[in-house]
Amino acid sequence: AHGGYSIFCGVGERTREGNDLYHEMMETGVIQLEGDSKCALVFGQMNEPPGARARVALTGLTIAEYFRDDEGQDVLLFIDNIFRFTQAGSEVSALLGRIPSAVGYQPTLSTDMGGMQERITTTKNGSITSVQAVYVPADDLTDPAPATTFAHLDATTVLSRSIAELGIYPAVDPLDSKSRILDPRIVGDEHYKVATEVQQILQNYKSLQDIIAILGMDELSEEDKLVVERARKIQRFLSQPFAVAQVFTGYEGRLVKLQDTIRSFKEILNGKHDALPETAFYMQGDISDVQKRAEELAKEMGGQ
CATH class of the missing domain: 1.10.1140.10 (Bovine Mitochondrial F1-atpase; Atp Synthase Beta Chain; Chain D, domain 3)
Incomplete structure (x- = not known):
């Protein structure tokens, strides 16, 4: 049903997961080496330097912007995991000698996150719709990293360990999950x-x-x-x-x-x-x- 292009950014996750995803897409025909593929994969695995991990999400976003602005496409942008983008930025900040702020994160956390998230938007030519996996440290939704991310999202689906323990799947917590379109209008x-x-x-x-x-x-x-x-x-x-x-x-x-x-x-x-x-x-x-x-x-x- 989706006629545009899809971009997948693997940010700071396991190499094996990216490899499995690539081969699964090959098997299902999403990626066609000899044909017209509509999917691009960009990876910066957890074994990469923090600079590479910090840039890979921005690289994937730039590719999405090209398809939107130059080719007039509606683009799906998947990011797994956006927390690793913040984590890599924190490591780079420490290497640059900046004084950390709350919970050890970089003082430019809001600026870094906003600089990326606000580029995900709709124009007259096309659109970018992003689905992002967000790791929540110690299941604390008030942690600065996920809290800063949530401020930019239109909807959040929160998975709960306690609901998973009940054997209820998907283990979505309807009390913590939110959507801006839940409006009678x-x-x-x-x-x-x-x-x-x-x-x-x-x-x-x-x-x-x-x-x-x-x-x-x-x-x-x-x-x-x-x-x-x-x-x-x-x-x-x-x-x-x-x-x-x-x-x-x-x-x-x-x-x-x-x-x-x-x-x-x-x-x-x-x-x-x-x-x-x-x-x-x-x-x-x-x-x-x-x-x-x-x-x-x-x-x-x-x-x-």
């Missing part, structure tokens, strides 16, 4: 209302977890018990069976329309499916799949 009133209500019930559940851990569910009010039950169902319903992950999970991938997703969450919030067991919500598509799974579980229980 853009997504519509219903979508916005359902999304914010989902976040609200998950936040309420999170605030009740300490009480549950100390006193147990029995000490909660009936209203709070209902919040916990619905939140746990929503949490499991947020798991997604991906086609690309089928070999790992054993669950067949499902493509669900946006309106079906909104309707499904709305029905859970309204209590329409309070009678269904929460295990039926795990790794399902829309709410009709959940209902089928609940029927299967009921038959299995009845047959025992």
Whole structure:
């Protein structure tokens, strides 16, 4: 569907990962040595000097700007990992004898990051859309490196270790993840209302977890018990069976329309499916799949 070009910048990551990506793209036909390839790979691995690692993201961005400005293309720019760009800048700054600022980062952190991120933009000729992997040191979202990066991004998808420990994949934290287009003027009133209500019930559940851990569910009010039950169902319903992950999970991938997703969450919030067991919500598509799974579980229980 994407008719433009794609640029992949491997910044400060393992050589093996870049090699695997290159050969995978060769096998799938994304890169065609004898034909018209629409992908360029730029690497500065972790064994390279800090100067090379600091420049590779800018090199990839310059290539993207060429395709946008000179060839009028819509360009996808992937950067893995943008934190290594900051890390390399910190090492270069130390070599130059600059006095470090907060947490040991370079005093020019905001300038360096802004100088790169603000070049990723749309013009009359074309556009650059960037997807960036962001390593978060010690899972601290307030660390200066990721915090400076987040300030420039339109959307952030935060992966959580605690959600991964529950076996929920993708392990996206809906409370820390954000998007600027989650606005009723853009997504519509219903979508916005359902999304914010989902976040609200998950936040309420999170605030009740300490009480549950100390006193147990029995000490909660009936209203709070209902919040916990619905939140746990929503949490499991947020798991997604991906086609690309089928070999790992054993669950067949499902493509669900946006309106079906909104309707499904709305029905859970309204209590329409309070009678269904929460295990039926795990790794399902829309709410009709959940209902089928609940029927299967009921038959299995009845047959025992």
